[in-house]
Amino acid sequence: MAKLTREDVLKLAQLSRLKLSDEEVLRFQDEITEILQYVEKLQSVDLAGVDPTYQVSGLSNVMREDAVYDYGVKAEDLLKNATVAEDGHIQVKRIIE
Amino acid sequence: MSRWLSIADIAEKVQSGELKATAMVEQAFKSIEQCQKYDAIIATIPERAKRRAQELDGRIALGEQTGRLSGVPFIAKDNFLTFGSETTAASNILRGFEAPYQSTVIERLEAEGAICVAKANLDAFAHGGSTENSDFMVTKNPHDASRVPGGSSGGSAAAVMLDMAPFALGTDTGGSIRLPASFTGAVGLKPTYGLVSRSGVVAMASSTDVVGPLARTVEDAALVLDVISGRDLLDGTTVNRDPEPYTNLDRATVSEFKIGIIKEYMGEGVDHDVREQIQSTVEALQKAGADIQELSLPSLDLALAAYYIIVPAEISSNLSRYDGQRYGFSHPDATNLDQSYNWSRSEGFGREAKRRIMIGTYVLSSGYYDAYYKKAQQLRTKLIEEFNKAFKSVDFLVGPIAPMTAFKIGENTNDPLKMYLADAMTVGVSLAGLPAISVPVGLDRNSLPVGMQLIGQQRTDRKLFSLAKEIERLVK
Numbered sequence: 001m002a003k004l005t006r007e008d009v010l011k012l013a014q015l016s017r018l019k020l021s022d023e024e025v026l027r028f029q030d031e032i033t034e035i036l037q038y039v040e041k042l043q044s045v046d047l048a049g050v051d052p053t054y055q056v057s058g059l060s061n062v063m064r065e066d067a068v069y070d071y072g073v074k075a076e077d078l079l080k081n082a083t084v085a086e087d088g089h090i091q092v093k094r095i096i097e
Numbered sequence: 098m099s100r101w102l103s104i105a106d107i108a109e110k111v112q113s114g115e116l117k118a119t120a121m122v123e124q125a126f127k128s129i130e131q132c133q134k135y136d137a138i139i140a141t142i143p144e145r146a147k148r149r150a151q152e153l154d155g156r157i158a159l160g161e162q163t164g165r166l167s168g169v170p171f172i173a174k175d176n177f178l179t180f181g182s183e184t185t186a187a188s189n190i191l192r193g194f195e196a197p198y199q200s201t202v203i204e205r206l207e208a209e210g211a212i213c214v215a216k217a218n219l220d221a222f223a224h225g226g227s228t229e230n231s232d233f234m235v236t237k238n239p240h241d242a243s244r245v246p247g248g249s250s251g252g253s254a255a256a257v258m259l260d261m262a263p264f265a266l267g268t269d270t271g272g273s274i275r276l277p278a279s280f281t282g283a284v285g286l287k288p289t290y291g292l293v294s295r296s297g298v299v300a301m302a303s304s305t306d307v308v309g310p311l312a313r314t315v316e317d318a319a320l321v322l323d324v325i326s327g328r329d330l331l332d333g334t335t336v337n338r339d340p341e342p343y344t345n346l347d348r349a350t351v352s353e354f355k356i357g358i359i360k361e362y363m364g365e366g367v368d369h370d371v372r373e374q375i376q377s378t379v380e381a382l383q384k385a386g387a388d389i390q391e392l393s394l395p396s397l398d399l400a401l402a403a404y405y406i407i408v409p410a411e412i413s414s415n416l417s418r419y420d421g422q423r424y425g426f427s428h429p430d431a432t433n434l435d436q437s438y439n440w441s442r443s444e445g446f447g448r449e450a451k452r453r454i455m456i457g458t459y460v461l462s463s464g465y466y467d468a469y470y471k472k473a474q475q476l477r478t479k480l481i482e483e484f485n486k487a488f489k490s491v492d493f494l495v496g497p498i499a500p501m502t503a504f505k506i507g508e509n510t511n512d513p514l515k516m517y518l519a520d521a522m523t524v525g526v527s528l529a530g531l532p533a534i535s536v537p538v539g540l541d542r543n544s545l546p547v548g549m550q551l552i553g554q555q556r557t558d559r560k561l562f563s564l565a566k567e568i569e570r571l572v573k
Binding site: 009012013015016017018019020024027028031032034035036038039040041042043045047050051052053054055056057058059062064069071072073077078080081082083090092093094095 | 194195197198290291304330331333334336399402403405406413417420421422423424425427431432433434436437438439440442443446448451452454455456458459460462468469471472473474475476477478479481513514517528529530555
């Protein structure tokens, strides 16, 4: 695999909602390339036709009764860590002008 | 620092009134204070801990039964939500976060009378194998302060070995309980996937994250697992526990055990002293009558590559919740929502978190998904098949926890790939969801602990403790 370009890293950062400094871009070009080159080892094995495993609990569709449970957690407790909360809501910056 | 009694003994003596819960908590805080230079602890929980201890002593004076862990202090890795302190996951982005509820495991421990006294340091968001990735400080190894304690549960392991508390909680996604246990000489269990609830634990990679105990002895670790394991309505991935207590470690007959040494874990690249300690423990088991054979699981050589695709993919997804709005750091200068997301995350996340988020984003992007992510999950299937096949001929698989013992602080920090190689022997188990335990079996030439890894089939955690206890006895 070829080394990631500056544009590649900036694109990844944008998809990841990260703003990188120039120093970080340079560093990540090298480091991420090196790690991706390492994981490319996998391309050497033939896994055609093998089913992927996404989880290992052996469980599927865990159901519970559609009921309200009281865990003693109040809405205001959940909101106390929000940057701006008002009237039981989280307030964010304006999206639509 | 004075050594603690066994957890069962402390609880019994506190219940009988011979020891006071308040005195236990005081002893814990004294040890924490004396060992500050190791930087194992991010925050203490003095008020809540002392209040709970007084309540317990009061209830006991009235003749009440207060549980199987009465008055036993413990330390939680700082990625467990707890009352009475912040929960930061050792990350700047969660600095100041006050949990609105506690983790299920903390609630279960408290219901049996245990008392959380402090929060332990970790690699931020549990990303790392040395605790050097903490956004706050580097924990030092209790055996040699110039070395790392392993990670990511390095603070928890160091705290136990420094006698700050009889046990600590850790999390293990690819080795984060086992590696620090090995590097510090603690006993550390990574339970079967799903055996312990993760409700209220800061998520890293949900398909392998597990919660488990670090302690000085197998017996103590077993008692903790017995309290914290089992289904939880708040975590849909939990499975039923063993109906028999995990503490029923009936003196196992070693001669009935069939044990497989993993060939891929004993080759070149493994430190000479590590290999020798494992080898001599295996010989001791053989002498005690165990049936020993060497087994090969060829896909293990590729497990690390699969792991460093799957886990960053899940991290990039799990860490998208840190958006600077609902909780966590929010950049004060942002003027619109996009800026708020980008600036808050850029300033709040450390270098390792950013690296993993971007790798995850890369392998999940359209065009790369099949070549990386899907292929890694296919390898996972193959690996599980190889484990299943191995367990047809043996009860346990064994090998080292890591190819090396505790390394020097700073030795690998500028080479992320080299740092990832410390996980080479622990990630296979994680991808397959198997239980595994690290038991200290000896020391290397620098008097640093060597941990042996014992691996069982899913839900054989109790049997694993039995073997671990036999090894504990054999190497004494």
